[in-house]
Amino acid sequence: MTQIQTPSKFTALKVSFPKVLKSEFIKFKSLKSNWITLALTVAAIIGFSVLSAILSEHRPNGGGDGEHRSTFERVMTGANFAILIISVLGSIMGSREYSSGMIRTSFTAVPKRLPVLFSKLITFVYTVLPLMLISIFAAFALGMSLFKHYGLAVMHLSDPFVSRALFGYAFYIVGLGILGLTIGTLTRHTASAIGIVIGGVLFLPALLGALLPTSWQKILEYLPSNAGGAFLNPTPLSINLLSPTLGALVFAGWIVLAIGGASYAMQKRDA
Amino acid sequence: MPPSHISGSRTTFRRLFIVATGECVIEVRNLTKKYGQTIAVDGIDFTVEPGRVTGFLGPNGAGKSTTMRIILGLDQPTTGETFIKGQKYSDLQSPLSVLGSLLEAKSVDKGRSAYNHLAAVGATMGIGKVRINEVLDLVGIESVARKNASKFSLGMSQRLGIATALLADPEVLMLDEPVNGLDPDGILWIRNLLKSFAQEGRTVFLSSHLMSEMELTADHLIVIGKGKILADTSMAEFISRSAQNHVKVVTPDSGKLKVLLQNTSAEVIGGDGDEIELNNITAAEIGALAMQNQIVLHQLTDVAPSLEDAFMEMTQDSVAFHGHGEK
Numbered sequence: 001m002t003q004i005q006t007p008s009k010f011t012a013l014k015v016s017f018p019k020v021l022k023s024e025f026i027k028f029k030s031l032k033s034n035w036i037t038l039a040l041t042v043a044a045i046i047g048f049s050v051l052s053a054i055l056s057e058h059r060p061n062g063g064g065d066g067e068h069r070s071t072f073e074r075v076m077t078g079a080n081f082a083i084l085i086i087s088v089l090g091s092i093m094g095s096r097e098y099s100s101g102m103i104r105t106s107f108t109a110v111p112k113r114l115p116v117l118f119s120k121l122i123t124f125v126y127t128v129l130p131l132m133l134i135s136i137f138a139a140f141a142l143g144m145s146l147f148k149h150y151g152l153a154v155m156h157l158s159d160p161f162v163s164r165a166l167f168g169y170a171f172y173i174v175g176l177g178i179l180g181l182t183i184g185t186l187t188r189h190t191a192s193a194i195g196i197v198i199g200g201v202l203f204l205p206a207l208l209g210a211l212l213p214t215s216w217q218k219i220l221e222y223l224p225s226n227a228g229g230a231f232l233n234p235t236p237l238s239i240n241l242l243s244p245t246l247g248a249l250v251f252a253g254w255i256v257l258a259i260g261g262a263s264y265a266m267q268k269r270d271a
Numbered sequence: 272m273p274p275s276h277i278s279g280s281r282t283t284f285r286r287l288f289i290v291a292t293g294e295c296v297i298e299v300r301n302l303t304k305k306y307g308q309t310i311a312v313d314g315i316d317f318t319v320e321p322g323r324v325t326g327f328l329g330p331n332g333a334g335k336s337t338t339m340r341i342i343l344g345l346d347q348p349t350t351g352e353t354f355i356k357g358q359k360y361s362d363l364q365s366p367l368s369v370l371g372s373l374l375e376a377k378s379v380d381k382g383r384s385a386y387n388h389l390a391a392v393g394a395t396m397g398i399g400k401v402r403i404n405e406v407l408d409l410v411g412i413e414s415v416a417r418k419n420a421s422k423f424s425l426g427m428s429q430r431l432g433i434a435t436a437l438l439a440d441p442e443v444l445m446l447d448e449p450v451n452g453l454d455p456d457g458i459l460w461i462r463n464l465l466k467s468f469a470q471e472g473r474t475v476f477l478s479s480h481l482m483s484e485m486e487l488t489a490d491h492l493i494v495i496g497k498g499k500i501l502a503d504t505s506m507a508e509f510i511s512r513s514a515q516n517h518v519k520v521v522t523p524d525s526g527k528l529k530v531l532l533q534n535t536s537a538e539v540i541g542g543d544g545d546e547i548e549l550n551n552i553t554a555a556e557i558g559a560l561a562m563q564n565q566i567v568l569h570q571l572t573d574v575a576p577s578l579e580d581a582f583m584e585m586t587q588d589s590v591a592f593h594g595h596g597e598k
Binding site: 006007008009010011012013014015019020022023024026027030031032033096097100101102104105106107108109110111112268270271 | 340343344345346347360361362363364365366367368369370372374375377378379380381382383384387390391392394395396397398402435439440441442471472473
């Protein structure tokens with residue numbers, strides 16, 4: 001009998017979501033730069049907390065003239081820095097495959113495309129969120145015990161809203177990373193994605209707040225960074241913020257919107 | 272068993288089977304792709320059949336890569352459809368085992384090792400270590416498999432791309448410029464690989480701008496120019512139909528011979544110094560003419576047209592990017 005085609009040995013192996021997820025984990029794990037970035041982030045979160053406590057001998061108020069920063073703000077110095085690093089990590093993760101051309105390989109392997117985006121998001125959250133939680137709580141514990149050693153007023157996890165603010169920080173950092181990842185998917189270009197996340201999402205609202213008339217404040221409160229600011233501290237830093245719960249919901253809303261936009265673009269556009 | 276008169280002609284039987292089952296391996300129907308005002312592909316139809324190497328030829332910008340990207344579902348066509356074994360690429364459950372492809376050596380993240388690249392691609396369908404090592408060995412990069420792809424030469428990147436295409440033991444191979452950057456050894460290797468692949472009854476569809484390479488590898492040709500199909504025929508037929516034989520003469524008396532040739536139907540088409548290239552005349556006629564006039568000939572050769580000649584003749588008007596340097 002004439003054999004028309006030699007069939008593949010692997011026809012029985014079908015693409016499925018768990019397999020795509022595994023593929024994205026392999027991709028993430030196998031890039032050395034990801035591990036270096038994560039190690040630096042953990043070091044920054046804990047290191048700056050310890051440093052701020054040690055330096056408090058010279059600056060008991062934690063800031064310049066007339067400025068007063070609570071010990072909570074001071075132990076979160078590194079976490080604020082982590083916001084920048086993780087935003088960049090997310091932006092790179094979203095745009096990198098477009099720059100290298102790898103995206104074509106990914107889409108020929110997974111022609112439905114969306115499993116690739118969602119696997120990236122899950123990989124990102126699964127890897128980054130636990131690390132952020134551990135290092136933020138470690139930074140808090142280490143920093144506060146040092147402040148205590150130097151005889152300054154300290155906060156405890158059991159104090160009102162402290163643990164909420166710590167979880168809030170981890171949620172905010174990972175959330176901005178997700179915004180970076182989706183914006184990177186949308187721009188398909190690393191530098192512009194980083195520019196939009198750091199310039200547009202993180203700095204522009206503060207700039208607008210300073211420039212626009214006060215009547216605009218109500219609207220600015222709903223921007224991602226201001227919504228995030230609503231749940232990052234045990235006591236609100238400003239009166240021009242949403243309530244912590246509403247802030248968290250609004251921030252989550254931005255993330256959902258960004259994921260929706262990235263999904264639509266990934267499905268529709270030529271790769 | 273098929274009736275003996277059919278099995279006697281395997282090719283015919285295969286064609287009958289394909290028609291009967293409606294199963295051309297790659298099928299492109301009325302495909303158009305516009306980018307703004309530019310028409311990259313202009314209403315093309317063709318099929319690629321199993322058991323042979325089909326070459327996809329065309330000048331730069333003719334629409335080859337666009338067509339391949341659309342077949343893979345990477346680009347959306349403006350109109351028309353493409354099918355792989357009767358299915359849309361995006362509906363394939365196990366796409367890599369049906370169609371292995373190489374688009375550009377660039378479709379690899381250089382931050383990763385060759386092994387991890389293949390592991391990431393293979394994981395999407397559950398292909399693991401054993402097969403990865405098999406293809407690494409097959410393409411000859413197993414010794415550098417753990418090195419970052421950023422350290423790879425163009426040839427090694429190309430081999431990694433081919434390893435990716437072969438990873439799931441596909442029934443169809445679609446390769447865009449596969450010999451780019453390969454050394455002569457590598458070119459011979461891929462030529463043999465593609466031929467044996469086709470001999471197993473599988474399908475090979477490849478584009479190349481290297482005519483001599485295409486001539487040695489492909490059995491069937493689809494020629495595209497300015498987004499339109501110019502020819503869809505066997506290699507031999509394409510060459511014989513599109514270009515003429517010519518005769519090459521080498522003689523120290525080229526001046527005298529040229530004068531004598533003016534009285535014949537011959538047309539000088541090239542050559543300089545002692546060399547003359549001629550159309551519209553046979554080698555035998557030139558030999559006789561030279562002997563009658565006591566002209567010494569050093570060489571008298573019938574030159575069969577190459578694929579390149581035929582291709583140039585056909586695509587003269589359809590080259591999208593003409594050079595503007597010397598004539």
